[in-house]
Amino acid sequence: MVRPGGSALYSSLAAAYLGARVSVISNVGRDYPRNVLSWINRLGIDVTGVKKFDGYTTRFKISYGRNSRKLELIHPGRKLRPSGTPSSFQAIHLGPVFMEVGLDVLNYARRHSRFLSLDVQGLLRTLDRDGSVRLVRRRIGPFLSKCNLVKATEGEARVMAPAATTLATARRLLHKGAQYVIITQGSSGSLLVRKEGDALHIPSVPEGKVVDLTGAGDIFIGSWLVTFLALEDPFWAGAVGAAFASLSVRGFGASKFRFASRELFRRASWVYKNSRLVKG
Numbered sequence: 001m002v003r004p005g006g007s008a009l010y011s012s013l014a015a016a017y018l019g020a021r022v023s024v025i026s027n028v029g030r031d032y033p034r035n036v037l038s039w040i041n042r043l044g045i046d047v048t049g050v051k052k053f054d055g056y057t058t059r060f061k062i063s064y065g066r067n068s069r070k071l072e073l074i075h076p077g078r079k080l081r082p083s084g085t086p087s088s089f090q091a092i093h094l095g096p097v098f099m100e101v102g103l104d105v106l107n108y109a110r111r112h113s114r115f116l117s118l119d120v121q122g123l124l125r126t127l128d129r130d131g132s133v134r135l136v137r138r139r140i141g142p143f144l145s146k147c148n149l150v151k152a153t154e155g156e157a158r159v160m161a162p163a164a165t166t167l168a169t170a171r172r173l174l175h176k177g178a179q180y181v182i183i184t185q186g187s188s189g190s191l192l193v194r195k196e197g198d199a200l201h202i203p204s205v206p207e208g209k210v211v212d213l214t215g216a217g218d219i220f221i222g223s224w225l226v227t228f229l230a231l232e233d234p235f236w237a238g239a240v241g242a243a244f245a246s247l248s249v250r251g252f253g254a255s256k257f258r259f260a261s262r263e264l265f266r267r268a269s270w271v272y273k274n275s276r277l278v279k280g
Contacts, residue, residue: 014222198235199277
């Protein structure tokens with residue numbers, strides 16, 4: 001089954017659900033469904049920065065195992081270019097999926113945002129001969145030094161900064177310049193670490209109805225950003241992010257966002273109460 005996805009889509013939808021004014025800057029090919037852009041626009045998300053080109057949108061085949069995920073690249077996308085019209089934003093989130101964001105976009109985003117976050121996934125991916133995607137270590141120091149927040153999976157973090165423990169890996173990443181690092185660990189939860197500050201283990205919310213895991217990490221970071229920018233409390237923002245991610249796995253596409261806000265904050269309260277400081 002073919003479904004729209006990607007960090008730009010899911011993080012934007014999560015941010016908009018929580019009341020943020022959101023603009024998307026992305027490239028889509030002629031194969032991208034028009035009804036998806038119309039749906040996003042009806043939700044109040046500005047899509048004027050979505051540029052269409054005469055080619056195919058980035059497309060992956062995703063296969064889930066019991067505790068793993070395999071990606072195969074079907075079509076590569078097109079490199080993103082900085083917007084021609086300078087704008088200032090409270091925050092910008094960079095969510096490349098396969099090498100489409102370069103230093104020109106990074107520098108533009110840094111100049112035009114007060115808070116810059118990054119999901120490193122698309123900067124570390126390469127292809128095997130059979131088209132399957134794997135992680136490689138790359139020199140992405142400029143990205144790590146210019147962003148306020150770096151988000152990575154545990155596997156991605158260890159590729160960038162191998163260390164004896166996940167916390168030590170997070171500390172090594174923080175030494176490169178960011179103020180916050182979030183390392184997601186699947187069903188084990190996530191680790192949120194502040195530069196020269198506390199480290200918090202954020203548990204996953206038990207969810208019996210798991211339908212689709214796609215986009216959970218993007219939803220986590222989109223809701224974290226909105227909550228953090230509003231309240232400047234990174235730990236409560238982490239609780240909201242974990243709660244939102246847990247609700248998102250219960251459906252596909254638009255149904256990921258069909259739930260009552262009271263359930264979101266009930267789960268966030270549970271996460272907050274069950275989070276714990278990590279020493280080391």
